[in-house]
Amino acid sequence: MPKRNSHERLSKRLQKYLTRLNELKFEVDKRQCLSGRDVVPPKKKVLPECIVRFCELDFEGRQLVEAALIARLKAYAPYSKFKVGAAFRSKAGDIFTGCNIENVAFTPSCCAERTALVKAVSEEHTTFTGGAVVAYHPDAFITPCGVCRQFILEFAKKDIPIYVASAPEHDDALPMIEDEHKVLITSIYNLMPRSFSSFE
Ligand SMILES: O=c1ccn([C@H]2C[C@H](O)[C@@H](CO)O2)c(=O)[nH]1
Numbered sequence: 001m002p003k004r005n006s007h008e009r010l011s012k013r014l015q016k017y018l019t020r021l022n023e024l025k026f027e028v029d030k031r032q033c034l035s036g037r038d039v040v041p042p043k044k045k046v047l048p049e050c051i052v053r054f055c056e057l058d059f060e061g062r063q064l065v066e067a068a069l070i071a072r073l074k075a076y077a078p079y080s081k082f083k084v085g086a087a088f089r090s091k092a093g094d095i096f097t098g099c100n101i102e103n104v105a106f107t108p109s110c111c112a113e114r115t116a117l118v119k120a121v122s123e124e125h126t127t128f129t130g131g132a133v134v135a136y137h138p139d140a141f142i143t144p145c146g147v148c149r150q151f152i153l154e155f156a157k158k159d160i161p162i163y164v165a166s167a168p169e170h171d172d173a174l175p176m177i178e179d180e181h182k183v184l185i186t187s188i189y190n191l192m193p194r195s196f197s198s199f200e
């Protein structure tokens, strides 16, 4: 299938350019900072963001998205009816999943991302190499809320990829995600630029 191969080559080249662009941006930021034009020294390397088809993800990325899709089926969302699933891979290689859990008083609700991380951290897994978030939306990527971004950041020693994909509209759909389905690969530093990280 020559068409698909050339598409894959192009997307690989694009990812390479984006990585280089980020490196250059990092260098520019550093120089601006040294010349006193920026108050906050950028210390972090940020992963490039891109949108790919599900079948173009590596095995680990596909596994995270699939785990999040399965976790979403357990969502307890009687108020918003908006079901979310999340999955995070710990440094040891274990996948922890979670769904959103709502409450009649609304405020005590827990997002899928935090459910997954709370499960993991309570079992002594405190460093993660990647995560996935899924919810159904016909034409937008649903990214983690602000609280979850801060929560994820707490357990990321460096930038980690966050895969964002749409879940199927109906829970009984099979397969749960098609090969051609678009996946946003963002990262926690992209989602949380210039974050608060320390008061020391
Ligand atoms: O990234 C997100 C965004 C929203 N929600 C949940 C919170 C609430 O239960 C429902 C509607 O906001 O979706 C998540 O779990 N994760």
Ligand SMILES: [Zn+2]
Residues within 6 Å of the ligand: 111, 112, 113, 114, 144, 145, 146, 147, 148, 149
């Ligand atoms: Zn959240």
